[in-house]
Amino acid sequence: MADLDWIHDPLLKNMSHHKKEILTSLIKQAEGKSAAETIPILLSTQKLMNEQGVKFSPQEQNAMFSILSKKLNPQEQQRFDAMKKMMRF
Numbered sequence: 001m002a003d004l005d006w007i008h009d010p011l012l013k014n015m016s017h018h019k020k021e022i023l024t025s026l027i028k029q030a031e032g033k034s035a036a037e038t039i040p041i042l043l044s045t046q047k048l049m050n051e052q053g054v055k056f057s058p059q060e061q062n063a064m065f066s067i068l069s070k071k072l073n074p075q076e077q078q079r080f081d082a083m084k085k086m087m088r089f
Helices: 017-030 035-052 058-069 074-084
Strands: none
Touching: 017 035, 017 058, 035 058, 035 074, 058 074
């Protein structure tokens, strides 16, 4: 079961319900996955968001990446950091 404590983060209190749903789905799908396994999930989510005209603010993006990388080991964290630079939400 995905850890949803992030949903109470004060930095995300103004996030729309729809964005929270997208983020919750993304986190559930990425749970227990490596950085490499998470990237296709991020890309799929990014495509869905583009189709719906949804865009995360820089603050929301930072929170999302922090949540997704929270449990990665240092090597996976480096891979994830390198790959997220290529992504635009």
